Amino acid sequence: MSPGSDSRPRPASQAEHAFDLLERQLVTLELAPGSVVSEGYLIERLGMGRTPVREAIQRLAQQDLIRVMPRKGLLIVPIERTELLQILEVRKGLERLVVRLAALNARDDQRSRLSKIARTLATSHEDFETFLKLDRETDRRLDECAGNRFAAAAVAPLRTHCRRFWYASRHRLRLADAIAAHSAMIRLIARRDSVGAQKASDTVIALNERLAAEIE
Template sequence: MNYNGIAQEAAASRAYHALERMIVTLDLLPGSVVTEGALIERLGLGRTPVREAIQRLAWEGLIEVRPRAGLAIAPLHPADWSRVIEARRSLELLLARSAARFVTRNAADLFHASALAMRQAVIASDVLAFLQADKSLDEALAVAADNPFAARVAAPLQTHSRRFWYRYNAETGLAESAEHHVALIRAILDGDEEGAAAEADRLMLLLRAHAEAAARR
């Protein structure tokens, strides 16, 4: 890949992460319609990287491309959160077991950094920092598990779940969620496959309880 190709790939990655963050934190409102041009102007990036990011987010179900009508941001229906968790649960257990089995020094450093960032976010009551730490943990899990197929399927479900959590549970669930995530990290770093799977399952059950509560509101 030449220099221009590398730069283009980096710009597309920046565009994707910026747009994903805007969708997760409801900066782009659920159900709203925006234009490609407005996103290009807002991000300050070129048309090609922004378009690539939009295509990726469309595949993940976060944006609907409507020809000649704009880009519709995915709506948030509380009942869908339980469906996301149901689809995600078995994947998270698989990734947790694999991560505990195959974790490397480099991956361990990523887990330590995620745990520290989560603790700092709780101390500062910084929900946005916690969301970033949570995403970093998911990325560390993908690296450590050494199963790119499972990681690719899990990634959009993790993003959808973060979005629901931010909408319905961010004001009260920060410390509890961090506690469960840190327990998962600890089991992985201990190389405890079954313990890691159990902690991943506890986390999914916690999220499912939050999802069911959101659906009853």
């Protein structure tokens, strides 16, 4: 077999897959906030090699979702009110930038996809798992429309922190309000209304802030 025909997965793609799996388990609290686990436990849990899992852990540590404690293990970072409010403070400005750029730069086909997401959200019957899936898809589409990879890289970990918080607070979250706020923002972006979209983005962040303020 020639070098060019080697179909084995490359280490980078394996590391990305490990990252996606761990991020999902952090968001859904399968890896519980405040718990301490070992690298070996995560390797066994994912059924993957040490190198891609270690790379994924390093990325998540940079995003402050996991903290490496030498000779003790890996701390799954707790959800704390003060830190979450600080995250939202930073995210607010970044999201305003992303939605403004998305409204200004999106192509017609991208606007059509956003409109479809908004319609799907509106008919999701307040199903939390569907909402979470569509929220992640929305973020990916907005980043594509905005076309600023630096903004996308900066806001991505903040969104993950917020999704994990939503999952932890899903029984207190007024899902109908969240769906309405997200749908309104997406529709405004699709209509090229950058000013309205920024205001709608602020509304989404405000929902998070009110929920975070209730953490003891």
